[in-house]
Amino acid sequence: MVMGRARLAEVVVSSIGVLLIAGACAGSGDGLSGAVVLATPDEAEAILPADDASPPGNAPDRPGGSFGYTRYVFEEVGDRVITTLVEGPLGEQVRVPVSYQELRDLLASGGDAPELRLAQGDLKTLVSQLDSVRESTERYRDFEAAIADGFFQTTDEVPNMGAHFINLGRSLDGEFDPTEPEILLYVRDESKRWELVGTSFILSTEQVGSDHPDAFAGPLDNWHIHYSVCTGATVTSRSATREECRAQGGIWAPTLGWMIHAWVWVDNPLGVFSMWNPEIPPLVEAGEIRPSRSAVIEDGDSRTLSIVNFSFESGQARVGESVVWTNVDGVPHTVTAGSRGVASGGYDSGLIAPGQSFVLRFDQPGQFSFTCTLHPSMTGTVTVTE
Numbered sequence: 001m002v003m004g005r006a007r008l009a010e011v012v013v014s015s016i017g018v019l020l021i022a023g024a025c026a027g028s029g030d031g032l033s034g035a036v037v038l039a040t041p042d043e044a045e046a047i048l049p050a051d052d053a054s055p056p057g058n059a060p061d062r063p064g065g066s067f068g069y070t071r072y073v074f075e076e077v078g079d080r081v082i083t084t085l086v087e088g089p090l091g092e093q094v095r096v097p098v099s100y101q102e103l104r105d106l107l108a109s110g111g112d113a114p115e116l117r118l119a120q121g122d123l124k125t126l127v128s129q130l131d132s133v134r135e136s137t138e139r140y141r142d143f144e145a146a147i148a149d150g151f152f153q154t155t156d157e158v159p160n161m162g163a164h165f166i167n168l169g170r171s172l173d174g175e176f177d178p179t180e181p182e183i184l185l186y187v188r189d190e191s192k193r194w195e196l197v198g199t200s201f202i203l204s205t206e207q208v209g210s211d212h213p214d215a216f217a218g219p220l221d222n223w224h225i226h227y228s229v230c231t232g233a234t235v236t237s238r239s240a241t242r243e244e245c246r247a248q249g250g251i252w253a254p255t256l257g258w259m260i261h262a263w264v265w266v267d268n269p270l271g272v273f274s275m276w277n278p279e280i281p282p283l284v285e286a287g288e289i290r291p292s293r294s295a296v297i298e299d300g301d302s303r304t305l306s307i308v309n310f311s312f313e314s315g316q317a318r319v320g321e322s323v324v325w326t327n328v329d330g331v332p333h334t335v336t337a338g339s340r341g342v343a344s345g346g347y348d349s350g351l352i353a354p355g356q357s358f359v360l361r362f363d364q365p366g367q368f369s370f371t372c373t374l375h376p377s378m379t380g381t382v383t384v385t386e
Contacts (some may be wrong), residue, residue, distance in 0.1 A: 049330060049354060052090055053210035053225055053258070055083030056330075056354035062304065064326035064357075068275030069095070069290050070308050072328040072354060075239050077228055084229075084239040087221035087275075089212035092310045096220065097286075100134075100272040101125050102262050118218045124257040125217035129178040130272065132201055134264040136179035142185065143194040149231070151184055154251075160276045160289060161261075162187045162197050163233070174207030176215045181262065187281055197266045197280055199255075203258040213258050221273045223258040256272040300358070305380075307333050307352070312370070312380030321360040323382055327352045333372045335360075341376025 041278075049056050056072065060081050065073035071093065073085035087093075094117050094269075106113055107127045110120075118126065140146040150164040158164070162185035171182040183200035203213055205225070213223050228254050230245035231237040237250075245252035260273055268277040269286045278286040302322040305313040307329055317323050325335045332353050337346035349358035362368065362384040372378035 020343075028163075039247070047088075048332075049090065051210040052088075052212040053086060053205050055086060055227065058353065058355050060326065060355040061135050061357055062324065062326065064306050065328035066290050066306065066308075068270075070306060070328040071330050074326070074328070074355065078241040078244070082228060082239075084227050085224055086227070087224035088330075093222050094219040094307060095222065095271075097269060097271040097274070098220070098364050099267045099269060100130050100262075100265045103130065103272065116218070116220065118220070120237075122217045126220070129216055130262060130264050132178040132182060133262050135198065137181065137184065137199055137265075140184055141196045143196070146184055146306060155231045155237045156233060156235060157187055157281075158237055159282055160278060160280050160284065161185065162280050163194075164200065165200075165232075171202050172204065174204050176201065176203060176208075176213065178216075183259075185261070185280075196262050198261055199265070200259060200261045202256065205255075205257050207351065209256065212371065213260075215260075216262075216273070220271070221260055223260045224275065225258055226256050227254065229253055229256060304357075307335075310375055310378060312372075314380045314382065316383050316385070317362050319363060319365055319384060319386055320361070321384075322359050324357050324359050325352065326357045327354050330354055333361055333378065334374060335370050336373050337369070338371045339369050341371055341373055341378075343371075343373060348373075 013075055060074040060083070061078055063074050063081055065085070067073055067085060068087070071086065071088050072083055074081050075084045077084065096115055098113070098116060103123065107123050120261055139234050146165060149167065150169060151167050153163055154166045155164040156196070158184070165184045165186060167182055171178050181199040182202045184196060185198035185200060186194040187197050189195045201215070215221060226239075228241065229251040230240035230248075232250040235248055235250040240250070240252065242252045261275060263272050263274070266277060266279050268274055270276060270277065270278065270289065276289045278284050278289055302324055303315055303317050304324045304326060305315045307325055307327045309329060315323060327333055332351040334351060335347075335349040335358050336343045337348065338344035347360055352358050362382065365384050365386050368382045368384065370380055370382070
């Protein structure tokens with residue numbers, strides 16, 4: 001019996017979804033009032049994630065984070081907020097927007113880029129791996145060659161990403177091989193023909209474990225895991241409940257395991273391993289991708305800021321509004337009046353564990369500095385206007 005493509009895609013995504021499922025102070029200072037603490041030191045230790053792949057143990061109270069930029073993304077799915085993305089290893093990640101071509105140029109120049117945290121040996125290995133990705137997929141610029149080798153469509157044309165065509169055999173073997181990416185990314189050109197724009201890799205957590213993959217050389221490759229994902233060639237790929245997904249004809253999976261893009265065909269100014277590529281239709285400016293996918297909320301009389309990769313987002317508010325800090329990192333932080341890790345007196349959140357929030361209302365105008373007492377390099381400000 002010959003299985004139709006739609007049914008085959010459902011079998012593949014369902015199989016991958018099953019196989020790859022992860023084991024899964026109140027205070028007031030000048031101009032402040034009504035601080036609400038949603039974390040305590042005792043709670044913080046108990047709800048830290050168990051491993052690199054796991055969501056934080058507590059349920060966040062509101063959405064937060066940004067796809068491709070933060071370790072966690074929390075979205076409202078159905079009638080509750082859940083973790084829909086985990087990206088990178090626990091702790092601080094290296095997130096430098098360096099493209100494939102820029103890495104090649106850096107290697108050729110013999111230059112040094114300490115912000116990449118790449119020794120020359122690792123840089124050489126990384127470029128060699130990426131060259132292998134490109135060379136091995138050269139033949140798939142011919143779309144029919146990809147189909148002949150067993151790739152078939154499993155998502156729609158995701159904006160700034162493209163349609164995903166997956167190879168079942170590669171996706172279930174649990175092996176990382178730069179010459180055999182499990183996924184090819186295509187977009188339709190002006191004549192409606194499929195054009196190869198990128199590649200992607202996927203690894204089963206059941207086969208490789210819950211530790212962040214040690215795959216590409218160096219620390220730039222922040223692999224990610226989707227949770228509660230709805231996909232399919234004829235639906236808008238997104239986070240959803242099982243019931244919502246099936247009602248719209250999609251294929252729902254609890255998780256799809258460790259995944260990463262490698263942009264070796266259309267150079268990506270956001271980085272060779274970035275989730276989004278602003279050069280992939282529909283085109284947007286690179287600086288607009290994060291704001292367009294950020295969960296910064298202006299909800300009634302409150303503003304939400306994310307605590308992101310060991311850094312604070314500075315924000316603005318009006319007198320009488322509250323600011324909500326949501327921790328989308330994998331470790332606890334504090335929001336404390338002061339600078340460079342030194343408290344100046346006034347408000348102090350205590351430990352804010354991953355997924356938890358701290359709320360503070362501002363009653364007077366001014367510029368208010370805050371810091372994390374655990375990580376002195378973290379300092380931000382809230383500017384409050386009338």
